Amino acid sequence: MATEEPRYYDLRHLVGTSTHIDIENGTIEAAGQSFADTAIVRALGAAGWGMVIIDNFSEVGDSGLKRAVADALALSQATGERVELADVQTGVLPVPAIKEDPREVSLEEKTELLASIESATRLPGIVNTRARYIESEGTVRFMDSSGNEYHYESLRSGYSILAVAGRGGEMQMARESEHAITGLNMRHKEQKGREAAERALLLLDAAPARGGTMHAILDPELAGVFAHEAIGHASEGDLVKEGVSVLKGMTGQQIASPVVTVVDDPTLPEFGFMPVDAEGCAVKRTEIIRDGVLKNYLHSRETLAAVGSGEAGHARAEGSSSPIVRMSNTFIENGDATMDELLEGCKTGILLKGSRGGQVDPGRGVFQFNAEYGYLIEDGEQRGMVRDVSLSGDILSTMHNIALCGTDRKMTPGYCGKGGQSVPVTDGSPHLLLKRAVVGGRHA
Amino acid sequence: MHNVTDYADLVEAVLAKAAREADEAEVYLSVSDHVSLELRRSQVGEAEKAVGWALGIRTITDGHIGASMTMSPARWEDCLAAALASGRIADPQAWGGLPEPVQFSRETDVFDSSLVPDADTATDLITALCGAAEGGEAEIAGGGVSLGRGSALIANTHGIFYTREATSASASLEVINGTSTGYEFDHVTHLGDLNTERVAEEAVFLADYWAGAGDVDSCTADIILTPTALSQLIGGILMPALSGRNVHAGRSYLADKKGEPCMDPSFVLYDDPYVGNGATRWDADGVATRRLDFIGDGTVQSFAYDLRTAYRYGQTSTGSAVRSGAGGAPEIGVHCLKLDARRDDVRQEKAISAHGLIGAHTANTITGDFSVELSNAAWVEDGEYGAPIRSAMLSGNLFAMLADIAGAGEEKREIGRMTLPEVRFKNLHVIGK
Numbered sequence: 016m017a018t019e020e021p022r023y024y025d026l027r028h029l030v031g032t033s034t035h036i037d038i039e040n041g042t043i044e045a046a047g048q049s050f051a052d053t054a055i056v057r058a059l060g061a062a063g064w065g066m067v068i069i070d071n072f073s074e075v076g077d078s079g080l081k082r083a084v085a086d087a088l089a090l091s092q093a094t095g096e097r098v099e100l101a102d103v104q105t106g107v108l109p110v111p112a113i114k115e116d117p118r119e120v121s122l123e124e125k126t127e128l129l130a131s132i133e134s135a136t137r138l139p140g141i142v143n144t145r146a147r148y149i150e151s152e153g154t155v156r157f158m159d160s161s162g163n164e165y166h167y168e169s170l171r172s173g174y175s176i177l178a179v180a181g182r183g184g185e186m187q188m189a190r191e192s193e194h195a196i197t198g199l200n201m202r203h204k205e206q207k208g209r210e211a212a213e214r215a216l217l218l219l220d221a222a223p224a225r226g227g228t229m230h231a232i233l234d235p236e237l238a239g240v241f242a243h244e245a246i247g248h249a250s251e252g253d254l255v256k257e258g259v260s261v262l263k264g265m266t267g268q269q270i271a272s273p274v275v276t277v278v279d280d281p282t283l284p285e286f287g288f289m290p291v292d293a294e295g296c297a298v299k300r301t302e303i304i305r306d307g308v309l310k311n312y313l314h315s316r317e318t319l320a321a322v323g324s325g326e327a328g329h330a331r332a333e334g335s336s337s338p339i340v341r342m343s344n345t346f347i348e349n350g351d352a353t354m355d356e357l358l359e360g361c362k363t364g365i366l367l368k369g370s371r372g373g374q375v376d377p378g379r380g381v382f383q384f385n386a387e388y389g390y391l392i393e394d395g396e397q398r399g400m401v402r403d404v405s406l407s408g409d410i411l412s413t414m415h416n417i418a419l420c421g422t423d424r425k426m427t428p429g430y431c432g433k434g435g436q437s438v439p440v441t442d443g444s445p446h447l448l449l450k451r452a453v454v455g456g457r458h459a
Numbered sequence: 460m461h462n463v464t465d466y467a468d469l470v471e472a473v474l475a476k477a478a479r480e481a482d483e484a485e486v487y488l489s490v491s492d493h494v495s496l497e498l499r500r501s502q503v504g505e506a507e508k509a510v511g512w513a514l515g516i517r518t519i520t521d522g523h524i525g526a527s528m529t530m531s532p533a534r535w536e537d538c539l540a541a542a543l544a545s546g547r548i549a550d551p552q553a554w555g556g557l558p559e560p561v562q563f564s565r566e567t568d569v570f571d572s573s574l575v576p577d578a579d580t581a582t583d584l585i586t587a588l589c590g591a592a593e594g595g596e597a598e599i600a601g602g603g604v605s606l607g608r609g610s611a612l613i614a615n616t617h618g619i620f621y622t623r624e625a626t627s628a629s630a631s632l633e634v635i636n637g638t639s640t641g642y643e644f645d646h647v648t649h650l651g652d653l654n655t656e657r658v659a660e661e662a663v664f665l666a667d668y669w670a671g672a673g674d675v676d677s678c679t680a681d682i683i684l685t686p687t688a689l690s691q692l693i694g695g696i697l698m699p700a701l702s703g704r705n706v707h708a709g710r711s712y713l714a715d716k717k718g719e720p721c722m723d724p725s726f727v728l729y730d731d732p733y734v735g736n737g738a739t740r741w742d743a744d745g746v747a748t749r750r751l752d753f754i755g756d757g758t759v760q761s762f763a764y765d766l767r768t769a770y771r772y773g774q775t776s777t778g779s780a781v782r783s784g785a786g787g788a789p790e791i792g793v794h795c796l797k798l799d800a801r802r803d804d805v806r807q808e809k810a811i812s813a814h815g816l817i818g819a820h821t822a823n824t825i826t827g828d829f830s831v832e833l834s835n836a837a838w839v840e841d842g843e844y845g846a847p848i849r850s851a852m853l854s855g856n857l858f859a860m861l862a863d864i865a866g867a868g869e870e871k872r873e874i875g876r877m878t879l880p881e882v883r884f885k886n887l888h889v890i891g892k
Binding site for chain 1: 460487496499500502503504505507508509510511512513525526527528531533534538539540541544545548549550552578579591598600601633635637638639640642645661677708710712715754764786787789808817818819820821822823824825826828829830832838850852854856888890
């Protein structure tokens with residue numbers, strides 16, 4: 016039976032400007048700005064959610080909001096699942112201070128800064144360079160039928176540089192990028208361009224990796240992707256609720272080696288920072304795993320009510336898409352192992368460095384991710400460079416195979432895709448020693 | 460239901476003002492209505508309507524190309540100013556002008572006038588989808604149905620004023636049996652073509668058959684990639700290598716291979732922009748589309764060009780511009796890609812078949828090297844599925860694989876903007892558990 020009034024409704028309205036610069040092989044291909052104005056209105060009817068997404072929302076005004084709520088409520092009649100919302104803390108954190116506001120730097124100057132990094136990448140032997148800058152800024156307005164209302168400013172900016180080295184028909188590439196919420200970060204970064212170029216050149220001489228089961232040391236960037244892909248996604252409350260996470264029903268159980276503690280913390284002033292989540296919940300640090308024991312799932316209000324065992328405040332959305340449970344800043348806590356101890360513990364194996372991304376099937380509990388490059392380890396010492404090396408495995412068994420955690424946790428910004436939406440995140444970890452890792456390579 | 464033609468006056472106003480401030484200008488407008496229902500297990504948990512509106516403006520002055528985009532009709536003057544400012548910063552390039560109007564001799568068939576994006580139609584479809592999933596052991600975890608209707612318009616200061624209407628219907632289902640997952644989908648332009656029954660039955664088969672999957676030893680074997688799996692590697696590795704921009708910029712493995720046999724002689728790849736989900740008579744530059752033969756007889760025959768890349772490198776546009784670049788600018792893509800190879804009974808001799816790949820986007824897009832986890836992989840022989848494989852990693856190089864094709868299956872499937880059969884590749888390295 017339809018209700019005449021929604022049990023709950025909320026509005027999230029984004030108005031903002033995105034800036035992009037694209038430089039390739041010394042040519043400024045594009046440098047411009049675009050304007051967004053879009054909103055989502057959600058209403059909870061007798062059963063589930065009805066949602067309306069409207070571009071150009073600024074022009075519809077209060078009458079438009081009322082109409083959108085009515086439309087969303089009417090749509091909710093098509094749902095069958097009775098959705099309940101957990102009571103949660105509300106409130107918004109202050110946005111971290113900006114060191115240099117990119118909005119106050121002209122597009123011309125930002126283009127020159129990016130060009131300087133791109134120029135530094137053009138070393139002999141480099142056949143292609145491509146540098147990109149992206150900045151998104153705007154205001155977010157949230158209000159709901161419970162009387163909560165927030166406004167906050169959102170600002171993210173960063174650059175990436177790709178270098179392609181070529182020799183005798185062979186090509187290899189390397190990439191560097193930095194993205195932040197703390198303001199413009201392109202000054203005096205020419206070294207980053209040179210690093211990408213030098214690594215691309217080194218990869219021309221690197222041997223293809225040998226695949227098989229072996230001990231592996233993961234650098235902080237790749238280990239961060241591991242924390243995100245293998246652990247973070249499987250702890251998302253919507254997947255647990257729908258029965259497609261291997262971590263379903265496992266809170267309180269020892270699911271990882273005792274050296275492993277994994278946290279998702281949207282309050283950190285990192286790239287995945289949120290002052291408030293996408294449905295108005297206060298955000299807080301959430302320990303997913305403590306000393307190898309599964310403690311908490313990540314939740315929205317809906318999944319917390321349905322599943323329990325965790326914390327809300329983890330609903331996120333790209334633009335005006337519907338909020339879904341997502342990670343923010345996800346990391347493995349520091350352990351106490353030195354690099355020498357990691358190398359000695361590995362003895363013979365492989366050191367995997369950098370990341371080209373990863374993917375997980377949380378229902379099967381299988382993950383895969385790709386390092387940018389690696390080094391063989393023989394007799395506890397780092398040897399020759401290898402390329403095209405990846406890692407896959409079973410989440411539950413791999414978690415028990417983390418033998419040592421280093422002391423050098425580092426956070427790396429990036430983007431995460433789920434449900435067709437991409438959101439900014441940060442992954443982090445110290446160096447890890449992973450025993451009996453399944454390493455992919457073209458040669459047996 | 461709104462339509463781009465409702466905004467004809469706005470388009471004329473933009474072009475009139477832009478013509479006073481730039482040598483040439485172009486407006487691209489798209490509007491859309493979508494309704495979708497999303498499953499939470501076997502019940503609908505979300506019903507969503509999306510009303511989209513986007514205006515892109517491009518200006519060209521002395522070879523300086525600028526672009527901007529807005530979601531607000533009232534901000535078109537800001538958008539035009541941003542496009543002009545953008546053009547002043549971009550380096551100038553050789554430019555031969557925006558296209559002139561042409562008469563099209565053929566029509567496309569991507570609009571179903573009977574398809575109305577409403578919740579009732581979507582409810583009927585999702586009921587059929589869930590009903591068809593009953594009978595197996597796997598349980599529904601998620602999925603959904605989406606119906607869309609949209610129109611797009613391109614107009615420029617040379618007199619082009621083209622419009623295109625399109626409809627879409629899609630269904631997807633994710634099911635699970637223990638820790639064995641199955642996922643299937645369908646996406647069509649005409650409602651009557653949407654096959655919810657196939658989506659449901661195939662998803663349930665994948666989850667149920669693989670529920671008892673076992674391990675496999677590391678080995679070298681022939682690998683059959685189904686259209687779903689193959690489309691990921693083709694889209695992520697091969698298509699960027701055929702982009703004229705990447706070819707001339709030094710980022711394509713195929714840059715120096717045009718005219719040289721470098722793939723299996725039976726391998727064929729072409730874009731037929733009149734047949735398929737992405738069918739269109741004009742590309743995102745307003746250039747008339749045409750068939751584009753990328754690969755034939757195992758030889759690279761053409762690369763893809765949009766207008767700006769073609770002018771820069773002394774080539775001709777192949778009508779390959781799509782609207783997906785930053786700020787709504789055109790960039791090189793495909794409309795309706797077709798892939799084929801020598802037809803064979805690819806499942807007769809023993810091989811490993813894989814329905815999906817996990818991590819295909821982590822491939823080395825320049826060298827073609829990749830390493831992925833196989834999803835729903837199984838031994839096949841005598842045309843039948845054999846032992847399902849729980850977990851295995853496949854490493855290879857797509858360009859080397861395309862030079863060593865064992866054959867292609869009879870049946871083709873449309874995945875996004877590609878239509879392709881399953882293809883058997885020889886002697887690949889599989890890492891077992």
